[in-house]
Amino acid sequence: MPELLQVRDLRKYYWKKLGLLRPTTQTVHAVDGISFDLRERETLGLVGESGCGKSTAGRSVLRLIEPTSGEISFNGRDVLKFDSENLRAMRREAQMVFQDPFGSLNPRLTVAQIVEEPLVIHERMTGSERRERAGEMLATVGLRPEHLDRFPHEFSGGQRQRIGIARALMLNPRLLVADEPVSALDVSVQAQVLNLMGDLQERFGLAYLLIAHDLGVVRYICHRVAVMYLGEIVETAPVDDLIRSPLHPYTEGLVSAVPVTHPRLRHRREGLRGEVASPLNPPAGCRFHPRCPYAMPICSEQRPPMREVADQRHVACHLHDAEIAKSTSSKEFPASVGKNSPQSNPGAGIRKGGNP
Amino acid sequence: MSISDTSRARTSLPPGIRLAIATGRSLGGHTSAVIGGTLVVLIALTAIFFPLFYQVDPLEQDLLSRLTPPVWQEGGSWAYPLGTDNLGRDVLARILYGSRVSLSIATAAVAVAVSAGTLLGLVAGYFGGRLDNVVMRVADVFLAYPFMLLTISVIAVLGGSLINLVIVLGLADWVVYARTVRGSVLSLKQREFVEASRALGARHRRLIFRHILPNILSPVLVLATVRIANIIIWESGLSFLGMGVPPPDPTWGRMLAEGRAYISQAWWLVTLPGLAIMITILAINLFGDGLRDALDPRIRKTAG
Numbered sequence: 121m122p123e124l125l126q127v128r129d130l131r132k133y134y135w136k137k138l139g140l141l142r143p144t145t146q147t148v149h150a151v152d153g154i155s156f157d158l159r160e161r162e163t164l165g166l167v168g169e170s171g172c173g174k175s176t177a178g179r180s181v182l183r184l185i186e187p188t189s190g191e192i193s194f195n196g197r198d199v200l201k202f203d204s205e206n207l208r209a210m211r212r213e214a215q216m217v218f219q220d221p222f223g224s225l226n227p228r229l230t231v232a233q234i235v236e237e238p239l240v241i242h243e244r245m246t247g248s249e250r251r252e253r254a255g256e257m258l259a260t261v262g263l264r265p266e267h268l269d270r271f272p273h274e275f276s277g278g279q280r281q282r283i284g285i286a287r288a289l290m291l292n293p294r295l296l297v298a299d300e301p302v303s304a305l306d307v308s309v310q311a312q313v314l315n316l317m318g319d320l321q322e323r324f325g326l327a328y329l330l331i332a333h334d335l336g337v338v339r340y341i342c343h344r345v346a347v348m349y350l351g352e353i354v355e356t357a358p359v360d361d362l363i364r365s366p367l368h369p370y371t372e373g374l375v376s377a378v379p380v381t382h383p384r385l386r387h388r389r390e391g392l393r394g395e396v397a398s399p400l401n402p403p404a405g406c407r408f409h410p411r412c413p414y415a416m417p418i419c420s421e422q423r424p425p426m427r428e429v430a431d432q433r434h435v436a437c438h439l440h441d442a443e444i445a446k447s448t449s450s451k452e453f454p455a456s457v458g459k460n461s462p463q464s465n466p467g468a469g470i471r472k473g474g475n476p
Numbered sequence: 477m478s479i480s481d482t483s484r485a486r487t488s489l490p491p492g493i494r495l496a497i498a499t500g501r502s503l504g505g506h507t508s509a510v511i512g513g514t515l516v517v518l519i520a521l522t523a524i525f526f527p528l529f530y531q532v533d534p535l536e537q538d539l540l541s542r543l544t545p546p547v548w549q550e551g552g553s554w555a556y557p558l559g560t561d562n563l564g565r566d567v568l569a570r571i572l573y574g575s576r577v578s579l580s581i582a583t584a585a586v587a588v589a590v591s592a593g594t595l596l597g598l599v600a601g602y603f604g605g606r607l608d609n610v611v612m613r614v615a616d617v618f619l620a621y622p623f624m625l626l627t628i629s630v631i632a633v634l635g636g637s638l639i640n641l642v643i644v645l646g647l648a649d650w651v652v653y654a655r656t657v658r659g660s661v662l663s664l665k666q667r668e669f670v671e672a673s674r675a676l677g678a679r680h681r682r683l684i685f686r687h688i689l690p691n692i693l694s695p696v697l698v699l700a701t702v703r704i705a706n707i708i709i710w711e712s713g714l715s716f717l718g719m720g721v722p723p724p725d726p727t728w729g730r731m732l733a734e735g736r737a738y739i740s741q742a743w744w745l746v747t748l749p750g751l752a753i754m755i756t757i758l759a760i761n762l763f764g765d766g767l768r769d770a771l772d773p774r775i776r777k778t779a780g
Binding site: 182184207208211212215216218219220223224225226227228229237238241242284287291 | 667668669671672673674675676677678682686687690691
């Protein structure tokens with residue numbers, strides 16, 4: 121299937137002034153050179169801890185945040201070169217669903233006004249045409265047309281999220297950026313909303329860029345996953361491969377942190393040690409090395425490049441560099457691609473307090 | 477999919493009216509707001525309609541009955557229910573006319589201040605950057621400058637007329653609204669529903685007037701109610717100093733100033749207009765407090 125969205129070396133830095141009189145600034149590397157592709161009708165999950173830049177990346181794709189540099193090509197056109205009219209045209213094709221079902225709907229507007237807004241902005245229609253379309257869309261997302269005249273506060277979280285999805289679909293977009301669309305919902309409602317998103321994807325041929333921190337959600341709906349850590353993508357893989365056999369030590373930590381519900385399937389919980397370093401001052405070399413249980417000397421010196429290690433599997437880690445792996449093969453480290461749980465190797469190269 | 481039955485029953489009404497009912501209901505549960513609101517309405521109705529019931533010229537002098545006490549005091553008569561002043565003018569008529577002056581100046585001045593302040597605050601908060609800096613530094617200058625001094629000097633130069641007073645009082649007060657509005661805009665700008673509308677391709681005008689403005693109206697409304705009371709006091713103060721509406725139009729402030737000389741012989745000359753000011757301010761403030769509670773959804777929730 122053709123690529124709908126190609127992102128290359130996307131960066132977003134923020135500059136923080138240190139003081140009134142000092143001219144120096146600190147740079148926050150919110151997103152630091154990420155690249156990914158999204159095909160039509162595909163769901164790509166962008167996962168990572170809070171603060172890793174996944175939301176910034178998602179918003180940059182839609183230019184809700186102006187990226188510092190990089191290339192974003194949507195439908196073969198360079199999004200970053202769009203003037204405001206081109207951008208408005210693109211808004212028809214790329215929409216967003218937000219995390220907070222209470223904050224993403226204007227409390228002063230009725231559902232009809234909210235859902236009809238895209239039509240008011242982009243289409244010339246009479247009020248009754250708009251209302252009819254809005255009613256149909258509500259039915260599509262599992263609400264009823266009678267709900268049009270109510271206010272957002274009269275709905276539950278899941279219903280509000282459906283309203284947000286209805287609004288995003290009014291213009292028949294091809295791409296939906298969903299920023300943690302279910303993380304604010306009750307678990308029982310999460311599955312309903314995810315199922316709805318799956319149905320809508322089939323029905324309208326949507327591609328999703330799903331920003332999430334919950335691997336369970338990602339596994340349920342995504343085709344491929346990109347794992348972000350401190351503004352970088354450390355691994356991309358098809359979702360089942362990623363969860364069955366994570367390659368990057370960070371992914372490994374994330375995967376092992378997912379609780380297993382089956383009582384007999386107790387596995388070792390390795391979890392992640394330490395705290396995320398500050399994006400103000402990211403560690404040299406591999407950004408994960410201060411927390412990495414397998415860190416080698418090279419990890420604090422060289423930033424590992426993204427390598428394709430298997431079909432559709434990319435990872436940025438020195439452990440998966442064939443040459444480096446050979447030279448350090450005497451030491452224990454998980455060389456095998458495809459282990460379920462991390463090996464126990466107490467203290468192997470763990471560096472503490474490595475954040476300068 | 478559970479929507480409570482009560483809300484289902486109300487959905488037959490248009491949405492705007494339902495919102496108004498909800499606010500009204502919560503306002504009704506607030507005793508001081510009800511008292512304040514009733515008084516405000518009574519005062520306003522009196523100021524508008526009193527000529528229908530009481531047709532006495534506030535300027536007509538009756539020098540033979542100067543300093544007549546109110547009717548309930550010895551020597552008082554129904555000809556002058558609240559007595560007369562040093563020129564034999566009817567105090568009740570003067571208070572009633574004075575209410576018109578006070579209320580209309582205050583309302584007009586607040587309207588000027590609200591429009592100017594809201595617009596500047598919206599623009600400053602929304603666009604930010606240099607524009608924001610310029611607007612807010614000018615606001616700081618206004619805040620730092622003693623208000624009475626400013627008004628007095630402007631009135632002294634331009635002369636006291638109704639229009640000048642309205643403009644001066646309005647311009648002295650825009651800062652309060654600009655700052656409040658700017659603060660609200662800054663936080664609203666970050667809200668996801670504004671971002672959502674931006675993601676839909678909405679232009680600035682739509683974002684400002686459709687999404688931001690309606691959400692800052694309630695703090696502005698509350699502020700305006702409280703400030704209107706202040707403006708009435710300022711106007712009275714200016715009139716007291718002789719800087720208000722030019723004579724002979726009666727105003728509460730000037731009645732205080734003129735009556736001051738006779739305070740030992742005729743207490744009613746200062747007490748009654750003073751009471752009028754006090755009751756009006758109190759009523760407005762009570763109503764403003766209730767309005768704030770009613771419009772603040774957090775407080776509404778705890779009130780049940």
